[in-house]
Amino acid sequence: MLMYLLRRLGLALVTCLFISVLTFIIIRLPPGDFVDAYIANLAASGSTVSNEQAEAMRRDYGLDQPALVQYARWLGRVLEGDFGVSMVWRRPVTEVIGDRLWLTMVVSFAALFLTWAIALPIGIYSAVRQYSIGDYVFTTLGFIGLAVPNFLLALILMYLGFRYLGLNVGGLFSPDYVQAPWSWARVWDLAKHLPLPAAVLALAGTAQLIRIMRANLLDELRKPYVVTARAKGLTERRTILKYPVRAALNPFASSVAYLFPYLVSGSIVVSLVLGLPTVGPLLLQALVAQDMFLAGTIVLLLGIMTVVGTLISDVLLMWIDPRIRLEGHG
Amino acid sequence: MRPTPMAEPIALAVRDLAVRFEMEQGNVHALEGVSFDLRAGRTLGIVGESGCGKSVTARSILRIIDRPGRITGGRILLDPGTPQEVDLAALDPESARMRAVRGGRVGLIFQEPMTALSVHYTVGNQIIEAVRQHSDISKAEARNRAIELLREVGIPRPETRIDAYPFELSGGLRQRVGIAMALAGDPDILIADEPTTALDVTTQAQILALLRRLQAEKRIALMLITHDMGVIAEMTDEVAVMYLGRVVEYAPVAALFAAPRHPYTRALLRAVPSVLAAPRQRLATIGGAVPHPGARPAGCAFHPRCAEVIPGRCTAEMPPAIPPGIAGASCFLDVPA
Structure with missing residues (x-):
């Protein structure tokens, strides 16, 4: 009975890991990233963002790194309970979801x-x-x-x-x-x-x-x-x-x-x-x-x-x- | 030689029992005027092909026929001729009186030891429940009684087996548990519905021996339903042969095998494999199949398959039913002795 539970628990953890990978992939699937969407948003309201500014934002959010690195960083922080900062709300995700x-x-x-x-x-x-x-x-x-x-x-x-x-x-x-x-x-x-x-x-x-x-x-x-x-x-x-x-x-x-x-x-x-x-x-x-x-x-x-x-x-x-x-x- | 049947009191008398299943496709007459007696300490064999009404008879006695089946005629008399006589067919199936009979006076043993026990509860739970249903004793006493019952039906180490789940036991042990459960209310009538069909031959012999021993010890009236002529020969005192919801022949077991009186009985006996048969000899079969009870042939229901059919008579008239307790066959060819 204990073995059964432990096995289930182990499988659950592995599944969670796969889910995290899938999650990451799914989020990156749509073309463009947050900065593109942000710029488009600003453009719609009339203001513009320079290329340098855009690059700086990408660096800030780590969007210029390879996907694997981005994933590892993200997962590492998640395990520490830090889910990152919501880019729209400009507040920690934990606080937004809260x-x-x-x-x-x-x-x-x-x-x-x-x-x-x-x-x-x-x-x-x-x-x-x-x-x-x-x-x-x-x-x-x-x-x-x-x-x-x-x-x-x-x-x-x-x-x-x-x-x-x-x-x-x-x-x-x-x-x-x-x-x-x-x-x-x-x-x-x-x-x-x-x-x-x-x-x-x-x-x-x-x-x-x-x-x-x-x-x-x-x-x-x-x-x-x-x-x-x-x-x-x-x-x-x-x-x-x-x-x-x-x-x-x-x-x-x-x-x-x-x-x-x-x-x-x-x-x-x-x-x-x-x-x-x-x-x-x-x-x-x-x-x-x-x-x-x-x-x-x-x-x-x-x-x-x-x-x-x-x-x-x-x-x-x-x-x-x-x-x-x-x-x-x- | 056993004592003559007349010396034993009748525990249960079934008279002209009729059961009908009313369905959208039409009414099915599962039983049409079935009569027989069960006597203390004796075994009545009920034999016939699938669908002849054997199991419906058993369930009618306990009043647990599945919807939409219902008793449309006849009587089921418990303790007939005594001041306690009661007609089970007239009771409300859910009444306290009927439930006291169920498992208390009449125990039921099932065909499928695999599925007849719930896998969700321990053997003990299911037996203790039956014990306490029919007597006012404490849980601890009921548990002791359940262990006693398991020992009585020959289960080794009953003190530990009582806490086992059915799926942890072999088929033979499970069937013994089923018998112990049927005995839990200390019934004086037992109905065994194909108790050995699902078991291997060795286990079959053990279970039959167990039933015989219990019957002798407790003077139980046993009704043994089977389609196995070997079991009939070995176990029973009297035999009722059923075909399409009717008893077509009733006889003491020796007479049935020595001089079967109904063509159907003769055909059944011919279909029994014999070790004396010549090698490669084809097994005799009964031509055709049992008609659907909803499409019962006119006249004698057996006539389409009967080798000795009298044209014009068997196809038009129903041969008279056999009076209960008297050997005979429901056939125009049968000359009353």
């Missing part, structure tokens, strides 16, 4: 939790009562949820919330608290603003997980061990919850891995619409401006989140499935 990362995590976890809390019971219900009216209703709703673009739903919910409930929609904080230092009042304010974005983000994932849970459970319900459990005299409820649901959770846990980054990156448009101070919109800006260090850091974080998500689902699988736990002992 709170946004934690807020992103809070929103993502809220959405993930909501996804599970809704998808699990409905999935179980839909499988156990296959082809019942309830199953059809949930299936229909699920497909609608899957088909409606998140940002559209966000707009509709915002409108409804504002028009009929008089809610303060948009953002994660009331105006009074946006710049305020952390306090219990600010946390409470955050909690009040959380449900709407969490619900919007959760919906598409929920529809998907309902389908997965339903399909898994339908497979499991036909297995002989379910009949065994019934034949013992257990109630139907206990039979289903203890045996097939446990088995159906297996692929469910695997899905955590890809849900995690999806909740962050898939939320860019929604975050823009809802005005959420999360990482998504920042990534978009950084990519548009070719703000290499900022974009690189965010892409790297997304990659690492995927790896962490995979690790979490591995641990979950281990907990759910003794065959994995006892691997190598059989």
Whole structure:
């Protein structure tokens, strides 16, 4: 069991290294560099930058060095916790991302939790009562949820919330608290603003997980061990919850891995619409401006989140499935 | 020679049991008027090809037929003729009374020892659960009882095996665990649904010997479902031959092998491989396949495959069912003794 964990951890580290390389390559893919974009920006507003000035800027940012050197420097600093300076914001990347990362995590976890809390019971219900009216209703709703673009739903919910409930929609904080230092009042304010974005983000994932849970459970319900459990005299409820649901959770846990980054990156448009101070919109800006260090850091974080998500689902699988736990002992 | 069947009390009487699966493609009559008795300390063999309704019969008794199947007629009498007589077919499958019968009075042993146990829980967890379902004892006591059960079914080192997961055990051991689980509620009726089909020959013999020993010790009424005529010959006292949801022949085992009365039984017996056969001799088969129960032939359901069909009669009329407990065949050719 320990070996399994260690092996997973080692693989995760190697994967992270590859992600860092890929990140670096991806950022350098578009033609031109930050200085080109900066000059073009200035030119658009009427001012010009001399060639000497441009070269000086390139030297300052280390853009004149070979790619490998640039990568090594970047990685070295990243490992020390220095993610470089955002060229657009002219502030350290850590500072720019700062709170946004934690807020992103809070929103993502809220959405993930909501996804599970809704998808699990409905999935179980839909499988156990296959082809019942309830199953059809949930299936229909699920497909609608899957088909409606998140940002559209966000707009509709915002409108409804504002028009009929008089809610303060948009953002994660009331105006009074946006710049305020952390306090219990600010946390409470955050909690009040959380449900709407969490619900919007959760919906598409929920529809998907309902389908997965339903399909898994339908497979499991036909297995002989379910009949065994019934034949013992257990109630139907206990039979289903203890045996097939446990088995159906297996692929469910695997899905955590890809849900995690999806909740962050898939939320860019929604975050823009809802005005959420999360990482998504920042990534978009950084990519548009070719703000290499900022974009690189965010892409790297997304990659690492995927790896962490995979690790979490591995641990979950281990907990759910003794065959994995006892691997190598059989 | 065993005592005559009449001396033993009937533990379970199935009468005219009918089960139907109502589906969009039409109704499937899985069972059509099945009757038989299970007697304490005796073994009834149920034999027939796949799809003849053997397993549906077993699950009907326990009231665990899968949707959309449902009992549409007949009775399943537990302790018939006693003051405690109860018709299981009339109970709500989810009622406390029915659940007490399930695993408490009637134990079920499965065909697939690989898939009949959940891989997610230890052997002990699954047996203790069954023990505690049918008696009010503490966890520690239930654990001791589970170890006792594992020992009883011949599992070596039960104190450690109880904490093993099913996938850590061999097929034979798993099947023994399955039997221990079926015995957990101390049932007096056991239904074994093809208990040895998935096992190798040596293990088969051991499991059959175990079942015989347990039956003798506990005077269990055993219903043994199989398609293996060898198992029938070795294990049973009486045999019911099933075809398309009906009992077509019922006889004491010796009589069945010596003088089979239904053409289907004769065909089944001809299809048994024999060591006395000449080399390279083709194995006899029954022509055709079992028709889909939804497309049951008119008249006697066996007539399209029967070598001795009486044209005009077998194709039009259904031969009468055999009265329970009386040897005979449901065939126009069978002359009542």
